[in-house]
Amino acid sequence: MNVPLLDLKAQYATIRGEVEAAVREVFESQYFILGPKVKECEEALAAYCGAAHAVGVSSGTDALLLALMAEGIGPGDEVITSPYTFFASAGSVARLGAKPVFVDIDPVTYNLDPARVESVLTPRTRAIMPVHLYGQMADMGPILELARRRGLVTIEDACQSIGAEYEGRRAGTLGTYGCFSFFPSKNLGGAGDGGAVTTQDAARAAKLGVLRVHGMEPKYYHRWVGGNFRLDALQAAVVNVKLRHLDDWTRARQANAARYNLLLREAGITGSGDVIGPRAITGRHVFNQYIIRAARRDALRAFLQQRGIGTEVYYPLPLHLQECFAYLGYRQGALPESERAAAETLALPIYPELTDAQASWVVESMAAFYAS
Numbered sequence: 001m002n003v004p005l006l007d008l009k010a011q012y013a014t015i016r017g018e019v020e021a022a023v024r025e026v027f028e029s030q031y032f033i034l035g036p037k038v039k040e041c042e043e044a045l046a047a048y049c050g051a052a053h054a055v056g057v058s059s060g061t062d063a064l065l066l067a068l069m070a071e072g073i074g075p076g077d078e079v080i081t082s083p084y085t086f087f088a089s090a091g092s093v094a095r096l097g098a099k100p101v102f103v104d105i106d107p108v109t110y111n112l113d114p115a116r117v118e119s120v121l122t123p124r125t126r127a128i129m130p131v132h133l134y135g136q137m138a139d140m141g142p143i144l145e146l147a148r149r150r151g152l153v154t155i156e157d158a159c160q161s162i163g164a165e166y167e168g169r170r171a172g173t174l175g176t177y178g179c180f181s182f183f184p185s186k187n188l189g190g191a192g193d194g195g196a197v198t199t200q201d202a203a204r205a206a207k208l209g210v211l212r213v214h215g216m217e218p219k220y221y222h223r224w225v226g227g228n229f230r231l232d233a234l235q236a237a238v239v240n241v242k243l244r245h246l247d248d249w250t251r252a253r254q255a256n257a258a259r260y261n262l263l264l265r266e267a268g269i270t271g272s273g274d275v276i277g278p279r280a281i282t283g284r285h286v287f288n289q290y291i292i293r294a295a296r297r298d299a300l301r302a303f304l305q306q307r308g309i310g311t312e313v314y315y316p317l318p319l320h321l322q323e324c325f326a327y328l329g330y331r332q333g334a335l336p337e338s339e340r341a342a343a344e345t346l347a348l349p350i351y352p353e354l355t356d357a358q359a360s361w362v363v364e365s366m367a368a369f370y371a372s
């Protein structure tokens, strides 16, 4: 049986007609840059998240970059973030000439450990960027409290966690900014690159909107140096269609996670010490990934591969040990939980269209590996 890590064709088959109609509308209108589809997308996304404002942008990476730019963060500034995340979280900080400051993660949620943040604060700290990894929000309470006390901006990297909740509030609405990605493998993916920034603050939303078009307002007058960070109307059209299905897909992801939890426990794989499953600690988990921590991770991965099961290692090398960040001076062992997660975690297929038979095959195959 073939079980890919992600099966976008299976999803497309369920929405083909709707997507084709929406895309055709854009072509018929020939309105490709901003316009009604982007506006509709921004309003629907803000409503979905419970945010006051959403600004459509060119990618999740650019969402992070734009939020930092809107705060004027640059050389001499420090931004605290997680070393165990996709590169863009820290890359966006470094691109602006600011310094990423890494704080180790909580080993259960894989998110920034709030207890460790205070010790790295300096007079140069401008922002905290918690990352809501794999579909679960970071422990925002203490992070927001610290940010408030120290007058810091909070930028939520919510690229993997649209619809996740913390104390009943959705990702992207607790911090100063929320950054989202429509990369195709995210829970709400477009047909290419796209993203959005949410904020509760009207002045910040307006500035994001201006920075997105070269800092231009009115036309050909530039108050700030911005860039071309626009969300394409075609991408917005696709995202508008998919947003209507997001809750169904999220429920399917959660049901698949519950199925894995049960099957892995029944098979004696979790609880035995071989494998530790994911735990939803901070609220509604939307399972962009189902992450296990596995003894003999690499051998398990190779074994599953032979049986037609796709898995992935997110992320094999934490950011503080990346070559491009050598100048920051971190050494192996500096952030041990992040390094251990990088060595031990594995993502299993969790996409909404995964069938019961496929999930059973994954667990049977894992049982066979640990029995051998």
Ligand SMILES: *Cc1c(COP(=O)(O)O)cnc(C)c1O
Pocket: 059, 060, 061, 062, 085, 086, 088, 089, 131, 157, 159, 160, 180, 181, 182, 183, 193, 194, 195
């Ligand atoms: C995907 C992702 C990004 C970047 O989004 P793009 O749309 O690919 O630029 C940033 N941060 C995290 C945590 C992500 O998963």
